[in-house]
Amino acid sequence: MGILTKKIAVLAGDGIGPEVCQEAIKVLNAIGDRFGHTFTFDHQLMGACAIDATGDPLPEETLQACFEADAVLLGAIGDPKYDNNPAAKVRPEQGLLRLRKSLGLYANIRPVTAYEMLIPHSPLKNDRIAGADMIFFRELTGGIYFGEKGRTEDGAYDNCTYSRFEISRIAHLAFKAAQNRRGKLTLVDKANVLETSRLWREVVQELSPSYPDVKVDYLFVDNAAMQLILNPKQFDVILTENMFGDILSDEASVIAGSLGLLPSSSVGDAVALFEPIHGSYPQAKGKNIANPIATILSAAMMLEHFGLLQEANLVRYAVEEALDKKIVTQDLASPIMSYSTEQVGTFVASCVMGGVLEGLHKENVQLGMSTVI
Ligand SMILES: NC(=O)C1=CN([C@@H]2O[C@H](COP(=O)(O)OP(=O)(O)OC[C@H]3O[C@@H](n4cnc5c(N)ncnc54)[C@H](O)[C@@H]3O)[C@@H](O)[C@H]2O)C=CC1
Numbered sequence: 001m002g003i004l005t006k007k008i009a010v011l012a013g014d015g016i017g018p019e020v021c022q023e024a025i026k027v028l029n030a031i032g033d034r035f036g037h038t039f040t041f042d043h044q045l046m047g048a049c050a051i052d053a054t055g056d057p058l059p060e061e062t063l064q065a066c067f068e069a070d071a072v073l074l075g076a077i078g079d080p081k082y083d084n085n086p087a088a089k090v091r092p093e094q095g096l097l098r099l100r101k102s103l104g105l106y107a108n109i110r111p112v113t114a115y116e117m118l119i120p121h122s123p124l125k126n127d128r129i130a131g132a133d134m135i136f137f138r139e140l141t142g143g144i145y146f147g148e149k150g151r152t153e154d155g156a157y158d159n160c161t162y163s164r165f166e167i168s169r170i171a172h173l174a175f176k177a178a179q180n181r182r183g184k185l186t187l188v189d190k191a192n193v194l195e196t197s198r199l200w201r202e203v204v205q206e207l208s209p210s211y212p213d214v215k216v217d218y219l220f221v222d223n224a225a226m227q228l229i230l231n232p233k234q235f236d237v238i239l240t241e242n243m244f245g246d247i248l249s250d251e252a253s254v255i256a257g258s259l260g261l262l263p264s265s266s267v268g269d270a271v272a273l274f275e276p277i278h279g280s281y282p283q284a285k286g287k288n289i290a291n292p293i294a295t296i297l298s299a300a301m302m303l304e305h306f307g308l309l310q311e312a313n314l315v316r317y318a319v320e321e322a323l324d325k326k327i328v329t330q331d332l333a334s335p336i337m338s339y340s341t342e343q344v345g346t347f348v349a350s351c352v353m354g355g356v357l358e359g360l361h362k363e364n365v366q367l368g369m370s371t372v373i
Protein backbone atom coordinates (compact mmCIF):
# COMPACT_ATOMS: atom_id res chain seq x y z
CA MET A 1 0.00 0.00 0.00
CA GLY A 2 1.48 3.37 -1.03
CA ILE A 3 1.15 6.73 0.61
CA LEU A 4 -2.49 7.69 1.14
CA THR A 5 -4.50 10.86 1.65
CA LYS A 6 -7.73 10.30 3.56
CA LYS A 7 -10.47 12.61 4.73
CA ILE A 8 -12.02 11.63 8.05
CA ALA A 9 -15.28 13.09 9.33
CA VAL A 10 -15.03 13.42 13.12
CA LEU A 11 -18.24 13.40 15.15
CA ALA A 12 -16.78 13.80 18.64
CA GLY A 13 -20.23 14.20 20.20
CA ASP A 14 -20.91 14.65 23.90
CA GLY A 15 -19.46 13.86 27.33
CA ILE A 16 -16.04 12.23 26.99
CA GLY A 17 -16.44 11.95 23.19
CA PRO A 18 -14.25 15.00 22.38
CA GLU A 19 -11.54 13.91 24.85
CA VAL A 20 -11.18 10.36 23.52
CA CYS A 21 -11.41 11.48 19.87
CA GLN A 22 -8.61 13.97 20.44
CA GLU A 23 -6.31 11.12 21.50
CA ALA A 24 -7.27 8.92 18.54
CA ILE A 25 -6.53 11.85 16.21
CA LYS A 26 -3.16 12.31 17.93
CA VAL A 27 -2.35 8.66 17.17
CA LEU A 28 -3.58 8.90 13.56
CA ASN A 29 -1.38 11.99 13.09
CA ALA A 30 1.59 10.04 14.48
CA ILE A 31 0.90 7.30 11.92
CA GLY A 32 0.69 9.98 9.21
CA ASP A 33 4.04 11.49 10.27
CA ARG A 34 5.78 8.16 10.44
CA PHE A 35 4.52 6.68 7.16
CA GLY A 36 3.90 9.83 5.09
CA HIS A 37 0.10 9.51 4.89
CA THR A 38 -2.07 12.62 5.13
CA PHE A 39 -5.18 12.46 7.26
CA THR A 40 -7.46 15.48 7.31
CA PHE A 41 -10.18 15.85 9.91
CA ASP A 42 -13.55 17.43 9.29
CA HIS A 43 -15.18 18.10 12.67
CA GLN A 44 -18.99 18.05 12.69
CA LEU A 45 -21.73 18.21 15.29
CA MET A 46 -23.84 15.25 16.37
CA GLY A 47 -25.82 14.39 19.50
CA ALA A 48 -26.72 16.73 22.36
CA CYS A 49 -24.18 19.33 21.22
CA ALA A 50 -25.88 19.42 17.81
CA ILE A 51 -29.32 19.81 19.41
CA ASP A 52 -27.97 22.75 21.43
CA ALA A 53 -26.51 24.39 18.33
CA THR A 54 -29.14 23.58 15.69
CA GLY A 55 -32.13 21.83 17.29
CA ASP A 56 -31.31 18.65 15.32
CA PRO A 57 -29.12 15.79 16.70
CA LEU A 58 -27.93 15.00 13.15
CA PRO A 59 -27.80 18.21 11.10
CA GLU A 60 -27.86 17.81 7.31
CA GLU A 61 -24.37 19.32 7.10
CA THR A 62 -23.01 16.54 9.35
CA LEU A 63 -24.60 13.78 7.29
CA GLN A 64 -23.30 15.34 4.08
CA ALA A 65 -19.77 15.53 5.54
CA CYS A 66 -19.95 11.80 6.38
CA PHE A 67 -20.97 10.90 2.83
CA GLU A 68 -18.08 12.97 1.49
CA ALA A 69 -15.49 11.42 3.83
CA ASP A 70 -13.36 8.28 3.40
CA ALA A 71 -14.32 7.20 6.94
CA VAL A 72 -16.10 8.50 10.02
CA LEU A 73 -14.63 8.61 13.53
CA LEU A 74 -17.29 8.87 16.22
CA GLY A 75 -16.75 9.57 19.93
CA ALA A 76 -20.04 9.13 21.77
CA ILE A 77 -23.32 10.94 22.20
CA GLY A 78 -25.75 11.34 25.08
CA ASP A 79 -26.45 13.69 27.95
CA PRO A 80 -28.15 13.23 31.34
CA LYS A 81 -30.54 16.08 30.62
CA TYR A 82 -32.19 13.76 28.05
CA ASP A 83 -31.58 10.46 29.91
CA ASN A 84 -33.47 11.85 32.88
CA ASN A 85 -36.28 13.37 30.85
CA PRO A 86 -38.39 10.58 29.33
CA ALA A 87 -40.73 13.18 27.83
CA ALA A 88 -38.07 14.79 25.61
CA LYS A 89 -39.15 14.44 21.99
CA VAL A 90 -35.78 15.30 20.42
CA ARG A 91 -32.94 13.16 21.78
CA PRO A 92 -29.20 12.72 21.01
CA GLU A 93 -29.59 8.98 20.38
CA GLN A 94 -32.01 9.68 17.51
CA GLY A 95 -29.05 11.30 15.72
CA LEU A 96 -26.91 8.19 16.11
CA LEU A 97 -29.65 5.84 14.94
CA ARG A 98 -30.47 8.07 11.96
CA LEU A 99 -26.77 8.24 11.07
CA ARG A 100 -26.46 4.44 11.12
CA LYS A 101 -29.57 4.05 8.98
CA SER A 102 -28.64 6.82 6.52
CA LEU A 103 -25.14 5.43 5.98
CA GLY A 104 -26.52 1.87 5.69
CA LEU A 105 -24.21 0.66 8.48
CA TYR A 106 -25.86 -2.71 8.98
CA ALA A 107 -22.95 -4.58 10.60
CA ASN A 108 -21.34 -3.47 13.84
CA ILE A 109 -18.18 -5.48 14.47
CA ARG A 110 -16.93 -5.61 18.05
CA PRO A 111 -13.81 -7.66 18.83
CA VAL A 112 -13.22 -8.72 22.45
CA THR A 113 -9.91 -10.05 23.74
CA ALA A 114 -8.73 -10.91 27.23
CA TYR A 115 -5.48 -8.94 27.33
CA GLU A 116 -2.76 -10.99 28.98
CA MET A 117 -1.36 -8.13 31.05
CA LEU A 118 -4.80 -7.21 32.43
CA ILE A 119 -5.92 -10.71 33.40
CA PRO A 120 -4.59 -10.53 36.98
CA HIS A 121 -6.74 -7.41 37.59
CA SER A 122 -9.94 -8.96 36.30
CA PRO A 123 -12.86 -9.44 38.69
CA LEU A 124 -13.44 -12.71 36.81
CA LYS A 125 -11.59 -15.95 37.52
CA ASN A 126 -8.30 -15.65 35.63
CA ASP A 127 -8.25 -19.20 34.24
CA ARG A 128 -11.75 -18.74 32.83
CA ILE A 129 -10.86 -15.68 30.76
CA ALA A 130 -7.21 -16.28 29.76
CA GLY A 131 -7.19 -16.88 26.00
CA ALA A 132 -10.73 -15.63 25.41
CA ASP A 133 -10.97 -14.03 21.97
CA MET A 134 -14.27 -13.43 20.23
CA ILE A 135 -15.87 -11.05 17.80
CA PHE A 136 -19.45 -9.82 17.77
CA PHE A 137 -21.35 -9.26 14.54
CA ARG A 138 -24.21 -7.12 15.78
CA GLU A 139 -26.95 -6.18 13.32
CA LEU A 140 -27.15 -2.37 13.47
CA THR A 141 -29.99 -0.96 11.37
CA GLY A 142 -32.96 -3.17 12.21
CA GLY A 143 -34.84 -4.70 15.09
CA ILE A 144 -36.51 -3.04 18.03
CA TYR A 145 -34.36 0.12 17.94
CA PHE A 146 -35.83 0.95 14.54
CA GLY A 147 -39.37 -0.44 14.73
CA GLU A 148 -42.45 1.68 15.06
CA LYS A 149 -42.71 3.02 18.60
CA GLY A 150 -45.31 5.03 20.42
CA ARG A 151 -47.67 5.52 23.29
CA THR A 152 -51.19 4.26 23.77
CA GLU A 153 -53.64 5.70 26.25
CA ASP A 154 -52.14 3.74 29.08
CA GLY A 155 -48.99 2.17 27.70
CA ALA A 156 -46.24 2.17 25.11
CA TYR A 157 -44.87 -0.10 22.39
CA ASP A 158 -41.66 -0.74 20.44
CA ASN A 159 -42.01 -3.07 17.48
CA CYS A 160 -39.29 -5.48 16.46
CA THR A 161 -39.13 -6.49 12.80
CA TYR A 162 -36.49 -8.16 10.63
CA SER A 163 -36.50 -9.12 6.96
CA ARG A 164 -34.69 -12.14 5.49
CA PHE A 165 -32.49 -9.74 3.55
CA GLU A 166 -31.41 -7.85 6.71
CA ILE A 167 -30.47 -11.11 8.41
CA SER A 168 -28.72 -12.81 5.53
CA ARG A 169 -26.44 -9.89 4.57
CA ILE A 170 -24.86 -9.71 8.05
CA ALA A 171 -24.92 -13.51 8.44
CA HIS A 172 -22.76 -13.82 5.30
CA LEU A 173 -20.22 -11.41 6.83
CA ALA A 174 -20.19 -13.37 10.08
CA PHE A 175 -19.75 -16.73 8.30
CA LYS A 176 -16.82 -15.30 6.29
CA ALA A 177 -15.21 -13.93 9.45
CA ALA A 178 -15.57 -17.36 11.10
CA GLN A 179 -13.84 -18.97 8.09
CA ASN A 180 -10.85 -16.67 8.69
CA ARG A 181 -10.81 -17.35 12.43
CA ARG A 182 -11.47 -20.57 14.36
CA GLY A 183 -14.41 -21.70 12.23
CA LYS A 184 -17.17 -21.36 14.81
CA LEU A 185 -20.28 -19.20 14.63
CA THR A 186 -22.77 -18.84 17.46
CA LEU A 187 -26.16 -17.36 16.68
CA VAL A 188 -27.60 -15.73 19.78
CA ASP A 189 -31.36 -15.26 19.73
CA LYS A 190 -34.57 -15.87 21.69
CA ALA A 191 -36.12 -18.30 19.21
CA ASN A 192 -38.07 -20.05 21.96
CA VAL A 193 -40.20 -16.90 22.26
CA LEU A 194 -39.69 -14.39 19.45
CA GLU A 195 -40.86 -14.82 15.85
CA THR A 196 -38.04 -12.56 14.59
CA SER A 197 -35.55 -14.86 16.33
CA ARG A 198 -37.09 -17.90 14.62
CA LEU A 199 -36.52 -16.14 11.30
CA TRP A 200 -32.86 -15.50 12.28
CA ARG A 201 -32.46 -19.24 13.01
CA GLU A 202 -34.16 -20.23 9.76
CA VAL A 203 -31.97 -17.96 7.63
CA VAL A 204 -28.76 -19.03 9.36
CA GLN A 205 -29.72 -22.70 8.97
CA GLU A 206 -30.33 -22.11 5.26
CA LEU A 207 -26.95 -20.40 4.78
CA SER A 208 -24.96 -22.86 6.85
CA PRO A 209 -24.45 -25.52 4.09
CA SER A 210 -22.68 -22.85 1.97
CA TYR A 211 -20.04 -22.61 4.70
CA PRO A 212 -19.23 -26.27 5.46
CA ASP A 213 -16.02 -25.31 7.24
CA VAL A 214 -17.95 -23.29 9.83
CA LYS A 215 -19.51 -25.08 12.79
CA VAL A 216 -22.73 -23.31 13.81
CA ASP A 217 -24.32 -23.42 17.20
CA TYR A 218 -27.33 -21.67 18.66
CA LEU A 219 -27.82 -20.11 22.07
CA PHE A 220 -30.75 -18.37 23.66
CA VAL A 221 -29.73 -14.90 24.76
CA ASP A 222 -30.36 -15.48 28.47
CA ASN A 223 -28.08 -18.52 28.44
CA ALA A 224 -25.54 -16.65 26.28
CA ALA A 225 -25.34 -13.87 28.90
CA MET A 226 -24.40 -16.48 31.48
CA GLN A 227 -22.04 -18.50 29.22
CA LEU A 228 -20.08 -15.34 28.37
CA ILE A 229 -18.90 -15.07 31.96
CA LEU A 230 -18.86 -18.79 32.77
CA ASN A 231 -16.85 -19.97 29.76
CA PRO A 232 -15.97 -17.16 27.35
CA LYS A 233 -13.36 -19.27 25.54
CA GLN A 234 -16.13 -21.25 23.82
CA PHE A 235 -16.94 -18.24 21.61
CA ASP A 236 -15.37 -17.33 18.30
CA VAL A 237 -17.84 -15.34 16.14
CA ILE A 238 -21.11 -14.28 17.79
CA LEU A 239 -23.85 -13.25 15.39
CA THR A 240 -26.84 -11.51 16.85
CA GLU A 241 -29.52 -8.89 16.41
CA ASN A 242 -29.27 -5.22 17.32
CA MET A 243 -30.36 -5.02 20.97
CA PHE A 244 -28.89 -8.37 22.10
CA GLY A 245 -25.54 -7.38 20.55
CA ASP A 246 -25.62 -4.01 22.27
CA ILE A 247 -26.17 -5.55 25.69
CA LEU A 248 -23.93 -8.63 25.41
CA SER A 249 -20.93 -6.70 24.11
CA ASP A 250 -20.99 -4.33 27.10
CA GLU A 251 -21.08 -7.43 29.29
CA ALA A 252 -18.16 -8.93 27.35
CA SER A 253 -16.05 -5.83 28.05
CA VAL A 254 -15.56 -7.17 31.58
CA ILE A 255 -13.55 -9.99 30.00
CA ALA A 256 -11.24 -7.42 28.39
CA GLY A 257 -10.99 -5.42 31.60
CA SER A 258 -12.95 -2.22 30.93
CA LEU A 259 -15.66 -0.80 28.72
CA GLY A 260 -13.03 1.81 27.83
CA LEU A 261 -11.04 -0.79 25.87
CA LEU A 262 -13.48 -2.10 23.27
CA PRO A 263 -13.43 -0.66 19.73
CA SER A 264 -15.82 -1.22 16.87
CA SER A 265 -16.28 -0.74 13.17
CA SER A 266 -19.62 -0.33 11.45
CA VAL A 267 -19.77 -1.27 7.81
CA GLY A 268 -22.41 -1.45 5.14
CA ASP A 269 -23.48 0.28 1.99
CA ALA A 270 -21.47 3.50 2.04
CA VAL A 271 -18.70 5.00 4.15
CA ALA A 272 -17.54 2.96 7.19
CA LEU A 273 -17.70 4.32 10.72
CA PHE A 274 -15.41 3.63 13.68
CA GLU A 275 -16.39 4.19 17.30
CA PRO A 276 -15.73 2.89 20.81
CA ILE A 277 -18.54 0.69 22.10
CA HIS A 278 -19.02 2.83 25.19
CA GLY A 279 -21.25 5.87 25.61
CA SER A 280 -20.58 9.47 26.62
CA TYR A 281 -19.73 8.59 30.28
CA PRO A 282 -21.00 12.00 31.44
CA GLN A 283 -19.63 11.60 34.98
CA ALA A 284 -16.10 11.84 33.53
CA LYS A 285 -16.70 14.72 31.13
CA GLY A 286 -13.89 17.29 31.24
CA LYS A 287 -11.97 15.38 33.93
CA ASN A 288 -9.30 13.92 31.65
CA ILE A 289 -9.80 10.47 33.20
CA ALA A 290 -11.63 8.50 30.48
CA ASN A 291 -9.82 5.63 28.84
CA PRO A 292 -9.02 6.62 25.22
CA ILE A 293 -7.91 3.11 24.16
CA ALA A 294 -11.29 1.99 22.77
CA THR A 295 -11.26 5.00 20.44
CA ILE A 296 -7.58 4.56 19.56
CA LEU A 297 -8.22 0.89 18.70
CA SER A 298 -11.24 2.01 16.63
CA ALA A 299 -8.80 4.21 14.70
CA ALA A 300 -6.64 1.09 14.21
CA MET A 301 -9.67 -0.68 12.71
CA MET A 302 -10.06 2.34 10.42
CA LEU A 303 -6.43 2.00 9.27
CA GLU A 304 -7.04 -1.67 8.55
CA HIS A 305 -10.15 -0.70 6.57
CA PHE A 306 -7.92 1.64 4.50
CA GLY A 307 -5.67 -1.38 3.79
CA LEU A 308 -2.93 -0.05 6.09
CA LEU A 309 -2.30 -3.30 7.98
CA GLN A 310 1.20 -2.54 9.18
CA GLU A 311 0.04 0.84 10.46
CA ALA A 312 -2.97 -0.71 12.21
CA ASN A 313 -0.78 -3.30 13.90
CA LEU A 314 1.70 -0.65 14.98
CA VAL A 315 -1.11 1.20 16.77
CA ARG A 316 -2.19 -2.04 18.47
CA TYR A 317 1.38 -2.81 19.41
CA ALA A 318 1.71 0.71 20.89
CA VAL A 319 -1.47 0.14 22.90
CA GLU A 320 -0.04 -3.15 24.19
CA GLU A 321 3.06 -1.25 25.23
CA ALA A 322 0.93 1.20 27.23
CA LEU A 323 -0.91 -1.69 28.93
CA ASP A 324 2.39 -3.52 29.59
CA LYS A 325 4.01 -0.44 31.12
CA LYS A 326 0.80 0.33 33.06
CA ILE A 327 0.38 3.73 31.39
CA VAL A 328 -3.35 3.39 31.91
CA THR A 329 -6.34 5.43 33.09
CA GLN A 330 -8.06 4.89 36.41
CA ASP A 331 -10.54 2.28 35.16
CA LEU A 332 -7.49 -0.02 34.96
CA ALA A 333 -5.48 1.19 37.96
CA SER A 334 -5.90 2.85 41.32
CA PRO A 335 -6.33 6.65 40.98
CA ILE A 336 -2.84 7.38 42.37
CA MET A 337 -1.18 4.89 40.00
CA SER A 338 -3.14 6.04 36.96
CA TYR A 339 -2.51 8.40 34.04
CA SER A 340 -4.77 10.93 32.35
CA THR A 341 -6.61 10.47 29.06
CA GLU A 342 -4.13 12.83 27.43
CA GLN A 343 -1.07 11.10 28.91
CA VAL A 344 -2.20 7.69 27.67
CA GLY A 345 -2.86 9.09 24.17
CA THR A 346 0.48 10.89 24.10
CA PHE A 347 2.30 7.74 25.21
CA VAL A 348 0.63 5.61 22.52
CA ALA A 349 1.38 8.27 19.88
CA SER A 350 5.03 8.44 20.95
CA CYS A 351 5.32 4.63 20.74
CA VAL A 352 3.90 4.87 17.22
CA MET A 353 6.38 7.61 16.29
CA GLY A 354 9.24 5.45 17.57
CA GLY A 355 7.92 2.42 15.69
CA VAL A 356 7.65 1.01 19.25
CA LEU A 357 11.41 1.23 19.40
CA GLU A 358 11.64 -0.01 15.82
CA GLY A 359 10.21 -3.44 16.62
CA LEU A 360 7.76 -2.56 13.84
CA HIS A 361 7.18 -6.03 12.54
CA LYS A 362 6.49 -7.84 15.78
CA GLU A 363 4.42 -10.92 15.03
CA ASN A 364 1.31 -11.97 16.92
CA VAL A 365 0.34 -8.62 18.33
CA GLN A 366 -2.38 -9.75 20.71
CA LEU A 367 -4.65 -6.88 19.80
CA GLY A 368 -3.79 -7.29 16.15
CA MET A 369 -6.09 -10.04 15.01
CA SER A 370 -7.44 -9.06 11.67
CA THR A 371 -10.98 -7.81 11.67
CA VAL A 372 -11.05 -7.05 7.96
CA ILE A 373 -13.90 -8.87 6.27
N1 LIG B 1 -22.50 4.99 20.92
C1 LIG B 1 -22.89 5.93 21.76
O1 LIG B 1 -22.69 7.11 21.53
C2 LIG B 1 -23.54 5.51 23.03
C3 LIG B 1 -24.14 6.47 23.81
N2 LIG B 1 -24.67 6.15 25.03
C4 LIG B 1 -25.17 7.27 25.84
O2 LIG B 1 -24.17 7.61 26.79
C5 LIG B 1 -24.78 8.14 27.96
C6 LIG B 1 -24.25 7.43 29.20
O3 LIG B 1 -24.70 6.08 29.19
P1 LIG B 1 -24.19 4.96 30.18
O4 LIG B 1 -25.24 3.94 30.25
O5 LIG B 1 -23.72 5.58 31.44
O6 LIG B 1 -22.99 4.24 29.42
P2 LIG B 1 -21.45 4.64 29.24
O7 LIG B 1 -20.89 3.65 28.31
O8 LIG B 1 -21.29 6.07 28.88
O9 LIG B 1 -20.78 4.42 30.68
C7 LIG B 1 -21.02 3.29 31.49
C8 LIG B 1 -19.86 3.09 32.45
O10 LIG B 1 -18.78 2.50 31.73
C9 LIG B 1 -17.54 3.04 32.12
N3 LIG B 1 -16.91 3.70 30.95
C10 LIG B 1 -17.49 4.01 29.78
N4 LIG B 1 -16.60 4.55 28.93
C11 LIG B 1 -15.43 4.58 29.58
C12 LIG B 1 -14.12 5.02 29.24
N5 LIG B 1 -13.81 5.51 28.02
N6 LIG B 1 -13.14 4.93 30.16
C13 LIG B 1 -13.40 4.41 31.37
N7 LIG B 1 -14.61 3.96 31.76
C14 LIG B 1 -15.61 4.04 30.86
C15 LIG B 1 -17.85 4.00 33.27
O11 LIG B 1 -17.71 3.30 34.47
C16 LIG B 1 -19.29 4.37 33.05
O12 LIG B 1 -19.93 4.74 34.22
C17 LIG B 1 -26.28 7.98 27.74
O13 LIG B 1 -26.79 9.22 27.33
C18 LIG B 1 -26.40 6.96 26.64
O14 LIG B 1 -27.58 7.09 25.88
C19 LIG B 1 -24.58 4.87 25.53
C20 LIG B 1 -23.98 3.89 24.78
C21 LIG B 1 -23.47 4.12 23.47
Ligand SMILES: CC(C)CC(=O)C(=O)O
Pocket: 093, 096, 097, 246, 277, 278
Ligand atom coordinates in the same frame (compact mmCIF):
# COMPACT_ATOMS: atom_id res chain seq x y z
C1 LIG C 1 -27.21 4.79 22.42
C2 LIG C 1 -27.56 3.56 21.63
C3 LIG C 1 -28.45 3.95 20.50
C4 LIG C 1 -26.34 2.92 21.08
C5 LIG C 1 -25.57 1.97 21.91
O1 LIG C 1 -25.72 1.76 23.07
C6 LIG C 1 -24.51 1.29 21.21
O2 LIG C 1 -24.44 1.35 19.99
O3 LIG C 1 -23.71 0.62 21.88
Ligand SMILES: [Mg+2]
Pocket: 246, 247, 250, 277
Ligand atom coordinates in the same frame (compact mmCIF):
# COMPACT_ATOMS: atom_id res chain seq x y z
MG1 LIG D 1 -24.33 0.17 23.83
